Amino acid sequence: MVKGGVSEEQLCKVLYKAIIDGDDAASEKAALDLLGKGYKALDIIKSCMVPAMKVVGDMFARLEIFLPEVMMSADAFEACMKHLGPKILEEERREFIKxxxxxxxxxxxxxxxxxxxxxxxxxxxxxxxxxxxxxxxxxxxxxxxxxxxxxxxxxxxxxxxxxxxxxxxxxxxxxxxxxxxxxxxxxxxxxxxxxxxxxxxxxxxxxxxxxxxxxxxxxxxx
Ligand code: B12
The missing domain is CATH 3.40.50.280 (Cobalamin-binding domain)
Structure with a gap:
């Protein structure tokens, strides 16, 4: 738990839910907050975002949501990637070409x-x-x-x-x-x-x- 604030776990849940809801602004904010707390970009994607997209896919398969909702979730995912993509390149950087x-x-x-x-x-x-x-x-x-x-x-x-x-x-x-x-x-x-x-x-x-x-x-x- 982070003193005086929201824990990483809670923020991850906020991000997870925001992606399922297709809420760009809330997703972006939660991703930025997690980065601000020192969470690694790849961990944010793996722990909070990919599981959310899996839920979206399952809901779509059960006809609980339709294509526009899936698109909104994909947009929210992409809004986060704008910030997380460059971070991945920084965090995982290996210079020599393999x-x-x-x-x-x-x-x-x-x-x-x-x-x-x-x-x-x-x-x-x-x-x-x-x-x-x-x-x-x-x-x-x-x-x-x-x-x-x-x-x-x-x-x-x-x-x-x-x-x-x-x-x-x-x-x-x-x-x-x-x-x-x-x-x-x-x-x-x-x-x-x-x-x-x-x-x-x-x-x-x-x-x-x-x-x-x-x-x-x-x-x-x-
Ligand atoms: C988001 C989404 C969309 C978005 C895509 C937006 C975008 N820019 O990508 C939109 C709304 C456009 C969409 C459209 C459609 N979708 Co769609 N979609 C999804 C959803 C919900 C999430 C996919 C996703 O992005 N996951 C998050 C990412 C990070 O995970 P990932 O793609 O799995 O990638 C990871 C690994 O797989 C792996 N990986 C991926 N690629 C590669 C490549 C290599 C080389 C390696 C090694 C690893 C690797 O690493 C990645 C990172 O960890 C899935 C559900 C699901 N369970 O996958 C359905 C799903 C894929 N869609 C489906 C369908 C049917 C469609 C539509 C046909 C619907 C329609 N009736 O029009 C159209 C297809 C249009 C088309 N011609 O492609 C079905 C596919 C069923 C099937 N097996 O054929 C799924 C499974 C939903 C379902 N349960 O029915 N969709």
Missing amino acids: GKVVIGTIQGDIHDLGKNIVALMLKANGFEVYDLGRDVPVDEFIKKAREVNADIIAVSALLSTSLPYIKDLVKLLNELGLRDRFKLMVGGGAVTREWARKVGVEGYGEDAEEAVRVALKLLGKK
């Missing part, structure tokens, strides 16, 4: 909050990151990876309907004779470790921290 990663959300899928955090964490850990954004066609990943001579192609997928495009990516890399040139890594709610292995993708990360560990491991294997 490798190049081309990252994006797969074709048909516009979810990017998680992909953005993964990109930030990779950057913070010394990777050179080329972020192609969201709804990225398979051939764009390959084009960019060739252009920058990437080590890893990292793909985010939250929509099951877009999973066939990841299979297409593996297939196209094989057809072009490039499968050994780039390591592949996937993550996001639509994919699992088992699915990745089954379709011939060597890297899977459950969250942004695992993404960094896996990227380092993949680099070691190059």
Whole structure:
């Protein structure tokens, strides 16, 4: 408990609730207050914000809320990331470049909050990151990876309907004779470790921290 003020735990609950409620201003304030109390940016995201988005997703699945409400929560999440993103880069900063990663959300899928955090964490850990954004066609990943001579192609997928495009990516890399040139890594709610292995993708990360560990491991294997 912080003397004379609100505890970190209470503030985390305030942030959690504000994200579920889609309240930008309250979310931003709580995130800033937590930063002010010395909480690490990544811990704020992991402990207070990601669990809130999980609840939002569950409510959406149960039809208790609809798309506009999910969008408001996503906006509140992003409002916090404006402050937390630069902090992650400061807090986790490792200066030397370990490798190049081309990252994006797969074709048909516009979810990017998680992909953005993964990109930030990779950057913070010394990777050179080329972020192609969201709804990225398979051939764009390959084009960019060739252009920058990437080590890893990292793909985010939250929509099951877009999973066939990841299979297409593996297939196209094989057809072009490039499968050994780039390591592949996937993550996001639509994919699992088992699915990745089954379709011939060597890297899977459950969250942004695992993404960094896996990227380092993949680099070691190059
Ligand atoms: C926010 C959200 C939205 C927002 C997205 C805003 C944005 N800018 O991203 C909006 C409102 C736009 C949206 C739209 C839709 N959504 Co939506 N959405 C969500 C929600 C609630 C949260 C996702 C999120 O941002 N979580 C927080 C982030 C930080 O976590 P994360 O993405 O999981 O990322 C972490 C890890 O997965 C991992 N990771 C992520 N990417 C990568 C990549 C790599 C390489 C690695 C290693 C790791 C990794 O690390 C991240 C950080 O720790 C989820 C529910 C859920 N449980 O996921 C539904 C959800 C993903 N949406 C869903 C659906 C159905 C839709 C719509 C089709 C709804 C509609 N009828 O229109 C549209 C899709 C539009 C499209 N073409 O993409 C479904 C998907 C079901 C499925 N399996 O296919 C979900 C699961 C909701 C549900 N329970 O039904 N959505």
